[in-house]
């Protein structure tokens with residue numbers, strides 16, 4: 001094999017997820033996998049909410065769900081609640097699941113758009129089982145039977161990021177990954193190829209490898225500081241550039257969802273875990289001072305903090321290339337899109353998947369890096385557009401921040417999507433990737449982006465038939481949610497069985 005030694009630089013979520021996946025795939029081969037991390041530098045220390053795709057990562061590595069949840073103090077997540085985004089006083093949930101059923105071969109939302117002003121039709125939210133369950137604080141695992149109502153949704157987790165890294169470290173070390181404590185102070189390049197040959201630690205030790213995975217966080221130690229790859233900045237579309245995170249005790253039932261409450265210059269998150277709640281304020285430093293942002297956060301928490309504020313700065317965007325020569329950047333070293341839809345861990349997972357797909361086994365083939373970079377750009381841009389939609393689709397005019405977001409120029413790719421939806425409710429679809437039709441519908445309709453017209457094929461069904469079918473669906477979703485156990489009872493049972 002061409003690559004005999006892999007060096008992962010960094011032991012945050014990205015580093016340990018990468019090491020665990022590599023050790024799972026190559027555990028029985030002669031491939032040597034090392035990971036360097038520095039306790040002195042530490043990790044970013046946040047990143048607690050996920051999206052359902054994480055099941056694929058967990059199942060590939062063979063994790064037992066109950067064991068994983070107990071050890072990372074995880075909770076179930078059915079979606080994200082957005083409060084005050086479309087306008088102040090408004091709340092909607094972006095659920096991990098479908099809305100309604102496609103009557104007469106026409107997408108459900110087209111019928112809803114047509115009928116929404118009719119008495120008794122109700123909110124779009126009423127046609128989603130995970131939304132009913134989330135609002136009631138209930139949870140049940142989805143059913144595999146496609147005819148079951150419990151087959152209409154998926155779920156993710158919220159967990160303690162440091163416990164997750166520890167969990168992954170144990171898994172990786174048990175499969176032969178060698179962890180080394182130390183600070184990288186120098187990087188040596190091959191004069192001819194430009195490839196990285198080795199890194200030097202503060203202890204004086206030099207470590208050579210064939211393939212380097214840069215998981216060094218925002219600094220991008222190899223991909224940027226050494227290889228000068230360049231960064232494409234997207235702050236003009238996503239103006240938040242700072243965050244403050246503070247944990248606090250749970251102050252009520254542990255709900256199966258993340259909450260994001262829009263503020264005058266950003267938004268505040270609440271992520272309930274088994275043993276505490278994660279909170280943070282993501283904001284734009286050109287609109288609010290750090291002290292004021294901290295005050296907003298403390299006011300929103302309403303409970304005594306469990307630790308000092310963790311202050312973070314970031315620049316939204318991505319590296320121009322994420323695989324260069326023999327360096328692959330994964331995690332914050334590859335770019336950052338703010339955590340509004342909990343997408344960073346998913347982007348880590350995607351990059352790991354592509355690295356495994358294109359793992360160099362023969363000669364170095366530039367096409368491997370090219371395809372890796374093409375796919376990652378596509379994914380970053382899709383997530384970017386979806387995030388921008390939340391800020392742009394608002395009626396808020398109560399601050400300069402919202403006035404800017406509401407009126408800013410959009411990327412062409414997003415403008416096109418919104419125009420198509422506004423015209424007659426068409427959601428631009430893609431087969432793979434994040435945020436498919438139900439997610440876009442959740443934000444469009446949740447933030448009052450209404451199509452001007454509906455699909456005329458909906459009119460093949462009479463008003464009376466549609467109203468009856470919708471009433472039946474709504475009632476069935478509500479009844480199915482009521483029959484679920486409470487999220488708290490389920491977590492307590494899991495902890496007791498551990």
Ligand SMILES: Cc1cc2nc3c(=O)[nH]c(=O)nc-3n(C[C@H](O)[C@H](O)[C@H](O)COP(=O)(O)OP(=O)(O)OC[C@H]3O[C@@H](n4cnc5c(N)ncnc54)[C@H](O)[C@@H]3O)c2cc1C
Nearest residue numbers: 010011012013014038044047049184217331332339344345
């Ligand atoms: C405010 C905020 C909220 C977030 N919320 C979410 C969320 O809810 N969901 C989600 O999916 N993601 C979230 N993220 C993103 C998430 O935190 C990251 O994707 C994740 O933690 C991965 O970080 P990382 O491993 O790339 O970097 P880090 O955690 O920063 O780890 C970097 C590692 O590199 C090591 N290192 C750095 N330099 C050196 C050196 N010179 N020598 C040796 N070691 C070195 C460090 O010691 C550390 O181990 C959030 C991010 C922010 C900023």
